[in-house]
Amino acid sequence: MIGLIAATAAGRRAATELAEALGPDDCRLYQGPVGESVRTAFAECTQLVCFLATGATVRLLAPLLAAESSDKHTDPGVVCVDESRRFAVALLGGHEGGANELAARVAAALDARPVITTATDATAVPGLDTLGLPVSGDLAAVSRALLDGDPVRLVGAELFPLPALPANVTPDAPADAPTIVVGDSLVPEGDVPTVRLFTPSLVVGVGASKGAPAEEILGLVHAALTDAGLDPRSLHSLASADAKAEEPGLLAAAAELGVPVRFFTADELATVAVPNPSDAPLAALGTPSVAEAAALLAADAAGTAELLVPKRKSAPEGRAAMATVAVARRAVRGRLAIVGLGPGARDLLTDRARTELRRASVVVGLDQYVDQIRDLLRPGVRIEATGLGAEEERARSAVRLAQQGLAVALIGSGDAGVYAMASPALAEAGADIDVVGVPGVTAAMAAASLLGAPLGHDHVSISLSDLHTPWEVIERRVRAAAEADLVVTFYNPRSRARDWQLPKALAILAEHRDAPATPVGIARSVSRPDEWHRVTTLAALDPAEVDMFTVVTVGNTASREVAGRFVTPRGYRWQA
Numbered sequence: 001m002i003g004l005i006a007a008t009a010a011g012r013r014a015a016t017e018l019a020e021a022l023g024p025d026d027c028r029l030y031q032g033p034v035g036e037s038v039r040t041a042f043a044e045c046t047q048l049v050c051f052l053a054t055g056a057t058v059r060l061l062a063p064l065l066a067a068e069s070s071d072k073h074t075d076p077g078v079v080c081v082d083e084s085r086r087f088a089v090a091l092l093g094g095h096e097g098g099a100n101e102l103a104a105r106v107a108a109a110l111d112a113r114p115v116i117t118t119a120t121d122a123t124a125v126p127g128l129d130t131l132g133l134p135v136s137g138d139l140a141a142v143s144r145a146l147l148d149g150d151p152v153r154l155v156g157a158e159l160f161p162l163p164a165l166p167a168n169v170t171p172d173a174p175a176d177a178p179t180i181v182v183g184d185s186l187v188p189e190g191d192v193p194t195v196r197l198f199t200p201s202l203v204v205g206v207g208a209s210k211g212a213p214a215e216e217i218l219g220l221v222h223a224a225l226t227d228a229g230l231d232p233r234s235l236h237s238l239a240s241a242d243a244k245a246e247e248p249g250l251l252a253a254a255a256e257l258g259v260p261v262r263f264f265t266a267d268e269l270a271t272v273a274v275p276n277p278s279d280a281p282l283a284a285l286g287t288p289s290v291a292e293a294a295a296l297l298a299a300d301a302a303g304t305a306e307l308l309v310p311k312r313k314s315a316p317e318g319r320a321a322m323a324t325v326a327v328a329r330r331a332v333r334g335r336l337a338i339v340g341l342g343p344g345a346r347d348l349l350t351d352r353a354r355t356e357l358r359r360a361s362v363v364v365g366l367d368q369y370v371d372q373i374r375d376l377l378r379p380g381v382r383i384e385a386t387g388l389g390a391e392e393e394r395a396r397s398a399v400r401l402a403q404q405g406l407a408v409a410l411i412g413s414g415d416a417g418v419y420a421m422a423s424p425a426l427a428e429a430g431a432d433i434d435v436v437g438v439p440g441v442t443a444a445m446a447a448a449s450l451l452g453a454p455l456g457h458d459h460v461s462i463s464l465s466d467l468h469t470p471w472e473v474i475e476r477r478v479r480a481a482a483e484a485d486l487v488v489t490f491y492n493p494r495s496r497a498r499d500w501q502l503p504k505a506l507a508i509l510a511e512h513r514d515a516p517a518t519p520v521g522i523a524r525s526v527s528r529p530d531e532w533h534r535v536t537t538l539a540a541l542d543p544a545e546v547d548m549f550t551v552v553t554v555g556n557t558a559s560r561e562v563a564g565r566f567v568t569p570r571g572y573r574w575q576a
Helices: 009-022 034-044 054-066 099-110 139-148 214-227 248-257 266-270 279-285 291-299 351-359 367-376 391-403 422-428 443-451 471-483 501-510
Strands: 002-006 027-030 047-051 077-081 087-092 113-115 135-137 152-155 179-183 194-198 202-208 235-241 261-264 306-313 323-329 335-340 362-366 382-386 407-412 434-438 459-463 487-491 519-524 532-537 550-554 560-562 565-567
Touching: 002 009, 002 034, 009 027, 009 047, 009 099, 027 034, 034 047, 034 054, 047 099, 054 077, 054 087, 077 099, 087 099, 099 113, 135 139, 139 152, 139 194, 202 214, 202 248, 202 291, 202 306, 214 235, 214 248, 214 306, 214 323, 235 248, 235 291, 248 261, 261 291, 266 291, 291 306, 291 323, 335 351, 335 391, 335 422, 351 367, 351 407, 351 434, 362 367, 362 391, 367 382, 367 407, 382 391, 391 407, 391 422, 443 487, 443 519, 443 532, 443 550, 459 471, 471 487, 471 501, 487 501, 501 550, 519 565
Parallel strands: 002 027, 002 047, 047 077, 087 113, 152 179, 179 194, 202 235, 235 261, 335 407, 335 434, 362 382, 362 407, 459 487
Antiparallel strands: 077 087, 135 194, 202 323, 306 323, 487 550, 519 532, 519 550, 560 565
């Protein structure tokens, strides 16, 4: 919950507006004396937005931060907004409290400027506590070395797809340099300032008798990990047989550990070769192994996972054991983010896309798209840019780099899944890498917003490029759309080498529509500096106005022009 506190009428208006933008169910506007509101919200909320001066907010927070219960790891993030709504200042808990991210959201909602002063964010160096991994150690000392350009030793970089790190971070730094250790092993404290990043690499397979207590399962999981020199903070998931899917103790243990449980059928478990098969689960469930087989299968179905801890039983006093566990390590998996950049304008680039771009150590894309977002990339990121016509090469390169264990962002314009890079990349990618899709604003959507509401009813997008699709197939699809009375958006409508396809497609549509009355929207270079658009008709459209940077949308028989705007009625009865 985000607590909103304001002292003036203007502040309360801004708080109300912000609540609407962020979601009323996620915000609470505190009424009454400001000091009391801050104290109450600080105790009740995970984040605060104070429509107050920063000095006043600091004075109100000071006694709360001095309390014994205050902890930088759990205190709420606090953002201040000035009276004229010019700035959203991340005041407290920039990283762990989420104030930096909240400041950006508040600024976007109120048309303000986010002010973020944490050193790593200000210098585009990745904060070690922002990588999505549990972290411990001397964060201040190692971060200071990162920022100062001092040598920082990196251990275990091959175990997780990290984002681009500064050039002073290297495996070859001196042994006495501040150190970043990536992995899942317990490491004793040393004399060198060290930060541990715990990879989500451990899977614990669990066999449990009916009614096994959660405490017994939890104790056995912790003992198995720590006795093997493994850190519980690297636990990724539990796994078991599907016959245990409703076992209360197992589900409660997973909830306590904060990890999911995967369940497998007996037939699936029985296919896994294990070192310690047993007759007991074979008789009861139909598989010679639960704990070991489930751990290995959940860690990697391809069979490359490593069994670190063979099955071991719990040892409760005065009764038989009711739990068995085994531990496997997940194979290192690279990460491929397929990112849609939108039509070109920076304000149409989504926050999720920005996050993925900064999460990457390698960016792959068309050279002109890379140039659009180059300023958003972290220093040290590797860039693989190629020219037009090399789509398959880019897709294969991105997949190959992810298979090497790297964090890769494959970028494309619009939405990467619409006539773009997602299709060739996913055709190449196997189950050995993690894939994340990041949607973007498509050219058709952006054009529609300029033209009016042309896509208000059923519609279809068709590419007129016959480089990948025979014209006979394209023509059949255009004719089907015409007969079905669908609004049609044409991508790749016309180029110097392909100047006859658009007139042919328009002629097919005209066979089924009143050409002088059917609106057609043309939008070129949408959201870019040379953008233009206009609404004409199917009869009046001049194909010579159209090129490869243009989107053409043709209405259906119900579409019409209203006050210069292209509108396709939704068909509401109340508008009849």
